[in-house]
Amino acid sequence: MNLRKSLLTTAVLAATLGLTACGGGSGSDNEGTTPPPVNKAPTDIAVSASSVNDDQVGFVVGTLNATDDSTSGLTFSLAADEALFEIVDGTRLKLKEGIALNFEQQSDAKVTVTVTDAGGLTFSKELTISVEDVDAENGVNIYEFASKLGAGSSVSYSGQIARHALSAEIKHFIGQLTDDHIATNGLTGSQVREQLMLLWGDYETVKDSSLKFVGDLETKQRSFAEISSSGKELSLKIAGKDSLDKMHKAWQEEGNFLGWTDFGTQAKTPEGLIFHYFDLLAANIDKFNSGEMLVDPDGNSITKLYITESGLDLNQLIQKHTLGALMFSQGTDDYLDQGLEEDNISGDLYTSLEHQFDEGFGYFGAARNYLEYSDDELAGKGGREAFASGYNDYSGDGQINLTSEYNWGNSTNAAKRDRGATVTTDFSAAAMNAFIAGRKIINDNVGAALNTEQMDALTVQRDIAVANWENAIASTVVHYINETHADLDTIAAGIAADGYTADDFANMAKHFSEMKGFAMNFQFSPFSPFNAAANEGKFAQLHGLLGDMPIVSDAAAIAAYQANLMAARDLLQSIYGFNADNVANW
CATH class of the missing domain: 2.60.40.60 (Cadherins)
Known part of the structure; x- marks a missing residue:
């Protein structure tokens, strides 16, 4: 019984029995009334x-x-x-x-x-x-859509996969370049540079080459040509070389590309930086071949000849810069921006709009059944045998189809950062769900131009996808800031004691170069928060803090540089709104 009902009952009784304020029988003033109910806690x-x-x-x-x-x-x-x-x-x-x-x-x-x-x-x-557990279903949790213009799939982005494969092959080739490998094979700096230039810019010459980066993995495609037949040079798609009218900056003009200072003899453009890295690698090899030992600042021999004496891991810098200046740039500043203005009415198996969206998705690098993986599986850290190491034969033909069943680039980094988050993030699922939802809007409306409401819905999904793609990159930079900071603790302790090891230096060079390479990526997306008016100048500020090489000269200089790294981390936390616990522990 509540209080309001109790008071009503008392009033009725008073009127019926003739009770008044004066007179009446003996006893207390409350005689004949119901006590108010006692509130009880929910149960x-x-x-x-x-x-x-x-x-x-x-x-x-x-x-x-x-x-x-x-x-x-x-x-x-x-x-x-x-x-x-x-x-x-x-x-x-x-x-x-x-x-x-x-x-x-x-x-x-x-x-x-x-x-x-x-x-x-x-x-x-x-x-x-x-x-x-929701069953796999095309267009729901699988990036697959039947054509509405013919018999077959409307999904196609083999060119993007060919470029992922070229980048992976470059990384594999450079990763072999130890002092023993160079000496055994009699390689010169010019020969190494020539091979890299072929992989970078001469698809016709390399397209029939076997894919060495896959190792013993049983893949459906064994050469680049089996992925895509022709014209898939990396050189044609790096920022400043393709679709200049679609780029939000004229990257071929000096001063627009930020984040690096010394380009040697090369142009100060995104591709010029790639060529500068090739030059540094060739110079390292020539120096070794001349009989001059490569050494780190503590006098340890450098046996991985893609690591410079100043602490740059050229293999990591080349790959991470390619992921940004090509994959992230093409995906966001081309296919998922002006590309969404394309025709959705006609075609063979797919419309131009369907294909543009697919190509943007292709540069993200996720397998079609990406949502069926756990973060551990995408990161290569365990899980089911059939999904381990970042690939899964979901077609059941006994081979891994590199165009649909293999996870590349930033799609794996998204899962790694989700896996390492103290406070849960889900960059991987958020990006993939948005890619599927956006593609479904296009597929559902093939045969007609998208109306305003449909285009608004598509751009919402696009924005979610590219924001989480960038979150994966930004959180990865945070991760490598933390790794580099810890490496520098080891270097400083070594300086104070009996010295640090060659492995200590190599680890620091690797982590610095991953940090720096990824951190240059943000400028290539027109949707990046770094491009917001409120954040003007902060991209240059970030790279002023990170520098172009790690500082390992002495303990005091290391401590000052570590302070800069923490300031860079704080800047990224502010720009992207990351949780403080995640930033500290990524």
């Missing part, structure tokens, strides 16, 4: 559904309700540090925006909900939310 919490579909970002679980002596005035809340769930509209429990749960990683999740009644009394309960 239970439930949710109308208790499961989520795996890989669905922001999934709504259900409506919360509580057992209480009153059904009104109840409020629900979660702990301030709750990482996965949120409450919207007062009672709806859902996954946070940008968060999905993966059945391959966890079968359930826990969340503690607190209910507070109108009188301020509370009750808390831990709810278990199960994760439902």
